[in-house]
Amino acid sequence: MKRQKDSGFTLVELLVVIAIIGILVAMLLPAVQAAREAARRMQCGNNMKQIALATHNYHDSYNVFPTGAYSCCWGTWQIAIQPYEENGNLYDQYFHIRKYDENGDSSYRYGGSRNRPVTTQRISAHTCPSDQPNAPISGITSHNYAANFGNTGYSQQRSLNGVLFAGAPFLFTPYRASGAKHGKFATVTDGTSNTLLFGEVLQGIGRDLRGFTWWGDASSFTVYLRPNTSQPDRIYTSYYCQNNPRRGLPCAVATSTNPTMFAARSRHPGGVQTALVDGSVSFVAETIELAIWRAKGTAQGGEAIQ
Amino acid sequence: MEFMRFRRIERLGFLCLLATALMSGCGSPDTGGKLALSGSITFQGQPLKEGSIEFTSDDGNQQTGAAIEDGKFSIDAIHGLLPGAYTVRIHSADESEVHANEEAPGMESIQQTATERIPAEYNVNSKEVVQVKEDSENDFVFDIP
Numbered sequence: 001m002k003r004q005k006d007s008g009f010t011l012v013e014l015l016v017v018i019a020i021i022g023i024l025v026a027m028l029l030p031a032v033q034a035a036r037e038a039a040r041r042m043q044c045g046n047n048m049k050q051i052a053l054a055t056h057n058y059h060d061s062y063n064v065f066p067t068g069a070y071s072c073c074w075g076t077w078q079i080a081i082q083p084y085e086e087n088g089n090l091y092d093q094y095f096h097i098r099k100y101d102e103n104g105d106s107s108y109r110y111g112g113s114r115n116r117p118v119t120t121q122r123i124s125a126h127t128c129p130s131d132q133p134n135a136p137i138s139g140i141t142s143h144n145y146a147a148n149f150g151n152t153g154y155s156q157q158r159s160l161n162g163v164l165f166a167g168a169p170f171l172f173t174p175y176r177a178s179g180a181k182h183g184k185f186a187t188v189t190d191g192t193s194n195t196l197l198f199g200e201v202l203q204g205i206g207r208d209l210r211g212f213t214w215w216g217d218a219s220s221f222t223v224y225l226r227p228n229t230s231q232p233d234r235i236y237t238s239y240y241c242q243n244n245p246r247r248g249l250p251c252a253v254a255t256s257t258n259p260t261m262f263a264a265r266s267r268h269p270g271g272v273q274t275a276l277v278d279g280s281v282s283f284v285a286e287t288i289e290l291a292i293w294r295a296k297g298t299a300q301g302g303e304a305i306q
Numbered sequence: 307m308e309f310m311r312f313r314r315i316e317r318l319g320f321l322c323l324l325a326t327a328l329m330s331g332c333g334s335p336d337t338g339g340k341l342a343l344s345g346s347i348t349f350q351g352q353p354l355k356e357g358s359i360e361f362t363s364d365d366g367n368q369q370t371g372a373a374i375e376d377g378k379f380s381i382d383a384i385h386g387l388l389p390g391a392y393t394v395r396i397h398s399a400d401e402s403e404v405h406a407n408e409e410a411p412g413m414e415s416i417q418q419t420a421t422e423r424i425p426a427e428y429n430v431n432s433k434e435v436v437q438v439k440e441d442s443e444n445d446f447v448f449d450i451p
Binding site for chain 2 (some may be wrong): 072138161162165212229232234236237238240245250251254256257288291
């Protein structure tokens with residue numbers, strides 16, 4: 001009788017062992033998930049570094065940064081730097097010769113028949129693994145990296161609710177402007193290590209156009225809005241603007257007094273990654289002081305930061 | 307006797323572990339004194355269906371906001387504001403002149419911008435100032451004529 005008891009486990013002993021294992025797993029699982037996210041974030045930052053270096057190489061060739069966007073539809077910085085990311089084939093397939101429609105021919109737009117073979121491709125170096133990939137319309141892809149357009153809206157208004165535009169590394173080229181507008185190292189007078197070059201954005205869900213960086217509007221982000229803000233991004237029509245604050249994607253329709261703009265956003269806990277003009281990549285907490293964030297976004301603000 | 311004590315210790319340990327497991331993950335996040343905001347907006351007597359609201363401090367260094375949905379908005383404490391006075395700006399789009407191309411955005415002849423429905427006294431020339439207080443609900447009501 002006694003021998004029999006010694007050789008087995010009681011029910012309570014088994015329960016205790018199972019409970020301990022359960023608790024250990026419960027403690028470990030979130031840690032594993034966090035480690036996986038940390039790895040994804042690192043890859044995301046690596047992508048951004050490549051994009052920043054590609055932009056430097058572009059500057060070496062042309063002595064300017066690529067134009068932020070040719071109005072809505074005739075190419076953004078994203079296609080301009082492709083040869084420097086070893087995607088020369090994409091660049092060569094894209095039609096750069098004609099900006100703006102002639103005789104109603106819209107086939108040279110990013111979504112036109114000529115350029116769709118390029119814009120339906122997913123560029124892995126522009127896709128952050130922490131986010132869900134999306135292709136909102138006609139298979140044209142969204143991506144996760146946007147250019148710094150300064151501290152007002154996408155079309156770089158001179159002032160917005162008391163905030164004065166103070167330069168940006170990427171400039172917006174308005175519809176049918178003669179020649180493209182370019183920033184360059186020389187115009188980043190705040191210092192290349194004090195000015196943002198790129199930021200992260202999220203890809204929208206469904207037909208939402210956040211992260212639709214082949215298109216002018218969404219290729220930009222503004223420092224008017226704090227990173228991961230509860231304030232909405234602004235898109236020109238409710239058809240493409242799906243307010244989804246629970247998934248970190250608040251949106252409102254842009255108006256004549258409330259211009260199109262996009263905040264830096266990410267799925268990383270606590271903030272977003274940014275690339276500075278000097279090519280370094282750093283994580284910015286979403287609790288950053290708004291004044292500092294806006295100072296980092298301007299190229300010629302003359303603010304003292306740090 | 308020996309056996310009974312063993313069981314009691316075991317049971318105690320089990321309870322302790324259970325309690326630790328249940329307690330982990332409790333505790334509210336630190337919002338640094340920021341307060342949650344909420345409110346409702348009517349325009350010409352009807353709840354403002356969609357739009358955006360923005361709160362900005364006088365020095366411009368504190369700002370938050372949210373999208374308005376069915377006349378309501380809410381901002382959690384993490385994205386909230388410190389106590390003080392804030393200027394409010396409310397925007398809402400009249401999209402009757404905007405026609406989205408469903409094939410690809412911007413494939414319209416040229417992209418249009420919606421007109422602003424809300425009078426300028428509530429956005430670009432806003433005189434609307436609210437006080438965010440520590441000891442109140444911070445639930446605001448705006449009736450825009």
